[in-house]
Amino acid sequence: MIHVPAEPQGTFPDAWRQCVGTGRLDLALRHDYQQSLRLLQRDIGFRYLRGHGLFSDGMGIHRPYDWQGTRHVHHSFTYADQVVDALLDTGIRPFLELGFMPSELASGDETVFWWRGNITPPADHKEWAALVRATLTHFIDRYGLDEVRTWPIEVWNEPNLPMFWLNTDEEAYHRLYEITAHTVKEVDAELQVGGPAISPAADEWLVSFADFADRRRVPVDFVSRHAYSSGPGQHVPFGTHQTLAPADDLLDQFAAPRRVLKDTLLADLPVHITEFNSSYCPDNLIHDTAFNAAYLAPVVTAGHAHADSFSYWTFSDVFEEAGVPTALFHGGFGLLTHRQLRKPTYHLYAFLARSGEELLAHGTDHLVTRHRDGRVTVLAWAPVDASGETPGPERHTVRLSVPVAGGSWAFLRRSSVDEERGNAYTAWRHMGSPRSPKPAQLDVLHEAAEPAHSHARVPLAEGRADLTLTLARHEITLAELTPVVEEAPSWWDEGRLLGRQPTAR
Known part of the structure; x- marks a missing residue:
């Protein structure tokens, strides 16, 4: 870490x-x-x-x-x-x-x-x-x-x-x-x-x-x-x-x-x-x-x-x-x-x-920055083998303890691109490499070019989030951490979505 x-x-x-x-x-x-x-x-x-x-x-x-x-x-x-x-x-x-x-x-x-x-x-x-x-x-x-x-x-x-x-x-x-x-x-x-x-x-x-x-x-x-x-x-x-x-x-x-x-x-x-x-x-x-x-x-x-x-x-x-x-x-x-x-x-x-103005850390596989509003960004990338002798590691893990000021939770937004996700070239190859894609094929390729997105809530302990990013082969990923300001009312209970009785407290 x-x-x-x-x-x-x-x-x-x-x-x-x-x-x-x-x-x-x-x-x-x-x-x-x-x-x-x-x-x-x-x-x-x-x-x-x-x-x-x-x-x-x-x-x-x-x-x-x-x-x-x-x-x-x-x-x-x-x-x-x-x-x-x-x-x-x-x-x-x-x-x-x-x-x-x-x-x-x-x-x-x-x-x-x-x-x-x-x-x-x-x-x-x-x-x-x-x-x-x-x-x-x-x-x-x-x-x-x-x-x-x-x-x-x-x-x-x-x-x-x-x-x-x-x-x-x-x-x-x-x-x-x-x-x-x-x-x-x-x-x-x-x-x-x-x-x-x-x-x-x-x-x-x-x-x-x-x-x-x-x-x-x-x-x-x-x-x-x-x-x-x-x-x-x-x-x-x-x-x-x-x-x-x-x-x-x-x-x-x-x-x-x-x-x-x-x-x-x-x-x-x-x-x-x-x-x-x-x-x-x-x-x-x-x-x-x-x-x-x-x-x-x-x-x-x-x-x-x-x-x-x-x-x-x-x-x-x-x-x-x-x-x-x-x-x-x-x-x-x-x-x-x-x-x-x-x-x-x-x-x-x-x-x-989307990176911030303040530099917090820069390593061989990551860059951590912070915006003035407190949002922290982590750009991480998988190592490659430029010699071509190997395909490079199938998985690469980056573990960071990241400072996030305020609250008990941070909202995590992750955007990723690799050999399959956010990769119109791969989709084009799967299509048969059409030299002049038809309009419907272009629509699919634009869709394939969109990075994969995921979202989560991560706990903060003493103003820090422990972040583990597992990257696929040749992946680049951007993780954005924003302090959570909870605005849900006190009576909100997702256990009652289907009309069940309140959860005992």
Whole structure:
């Protein structure tokens, strides 16, 4: 039995809620996407949303034309306004990623993804700077300077990978960053700009980025990096299988920027992990499973110790890097499938959103918090075997002595998700994995996605409840304890429900 202290250990930081990822930004124009975002914000409430493609052709911002033999550029914000309006209307702000290259500003034809984001440097850096300046100036004019100052601005995405930046030319990236950062500060000195948004296993880029920024006196307001714990892809048609490192590997990656930048000019800057997940592939079924939720639980509850934000990649399966998905469940990154089916990892975040402000205890399999009104929450998770050599324990028990102030009883509400409960993926597999479920099947899947709920009254002794939580394989559970205020009248006797005589006292 673990004795949970009555005095808080401090506040429970919600860096896990600071940002979440999305597919390319013009997907926000779609009805399914906007429905998913509203559900996300209702249940979880992220602060920022980061996605690719702000400057890609699908957004239509950069529009060059020839007039009387001279090249001109028109900047059009028709779609950009609709996208940002949709975000702000649901209570989430943009975390701006500046990229990819507009095709008519690009120095080459190399692209990435099914939707062909151009990955080459600008053919004209002055025209790129004008694009950045016009975009930020327009946003300030439309949404106000105070608002836009709250939007972090990240320069490019994973320039250390050849699929995202031509030839992984570090010097060319530094040049792009320098021009961009100075342009941002020319628009307004208090706008926040950073990078280099590198992928895992490339921390030498952080060191050289710090040296470059120091040597060139280039503005850097935050450092960004990505984190994934999967090995090389084993590809099958419309799918990928991968090995996984233990979940602690993700926390090590979160900690990497501060570790490698310790003695540099960037040592004390905010660190944003602007993408993280188990697998980096958008067609790995691990994302759809209860395993993924239990695997990531120790990461999202402890990540605040290493980074100012860590952005789950992504909130929705409305996402097309590898093409249009071929089935409802296809291993997409999203917390939600198309048509708003909640995955187990969605519930992990929704459970966290019901946690309290005060941190009482944090262990290898549990997080205990308290709300200001006295309600205590216990988030617990079953351990997983990331090696795949075993299925993991069939049962896992968490025993806690929890402080609950007031009264003789506490009301216990428990919500659980595991391989069977709160798991639309399992129900879909039982159905025969229909690629395009019919309306009645969708209704069943939405029902299956609802966590299992149970309720009980537990006794309090000296202001404590002894709580025993037995978890199934890959289960995450949220137990909420609220002091009972008894309002039943003194004559209430459930023994008389069928008209029997009063119980002798």
